Amino acid sequence: MTQLDAYLSFDGNCAEAMKFYAQVLGASIEALITYGQVPGGEPPPASHADRIMHAYLVHEGFSLMAGDTPPGVPYAGIQGVMLALSFGATAEAQRVFAALAGGGGQVQMPMAETFWAEQFGMVTDRYGVPWGINGAPKPM
Known part of the structure; x- marks a missing residue:
């Protein structure tokens, strides 16, 4: 597999x-x-x-x-990617988004309705990891 x-x-x-x-x-x-x-x-x-x-x-x-990062390898941060998570319900998407944004995370796009989901938002968490959170996908 x-x-x-x-x-x-x-x-x-x-x-x-x-x-x-x-x-x-x-x-x-x-x-x-x-x-x-x-x-x-x-x-x-x-x-x-x-x-x-x-x-x-x-x-x-x-x-x-x-x-x-391994010994001797300089850390360059996380660049050029975003982890996308999709939830069937908006409530769970909003909960995870809020948790990732808390404690020093930075919201790039607040949760809002889009053409592909009832809720979508983008956040970089306190560890520098970018996330895209989808709640309740719409048919495309």
């Missing part, structure tokens, strides 16, 4: 972000492996030992993978 999953990069706050997403989205974290836990090879620099090498979040409708 072929599957496409998003893989996000963070700069030392991957564990915090993934725990937040699990709570907001009703998902579970299946893996949260630090660079220090990786078997074999050279041990990571002390600055990366507790950073996340691989995180795996699972929801019944999707999965999301992530990690902190």
Whole structure:
């Protein structure tokens, strides 16, 4: 079976972000492996030992993978992408949008009706991840 999953990069706050997403989205974290836990090879620099090498979040409708940037790789932020989530009901879409916008998130487009959904909004959360939230899709 072929599957496409998003893989996000963070700069030392991957564990915090993934725990937040699990709570907001009703998902579970299946893996949260630090660079220090990786078997074999050279041990990571002390600055990366507790950073996340691989995180795996699972929801019944999707999965999301992530990690902190590897040692020696400069963090450039998340650019040129948006994670799109679609909900059957507007209430759930509005709840998730508000949670992602809270605590320092930035709303790019407030939730409003569009030609493709009863509600759609765009937000970049406190971790720098851009989201497009759809509630109650319309027939196209």
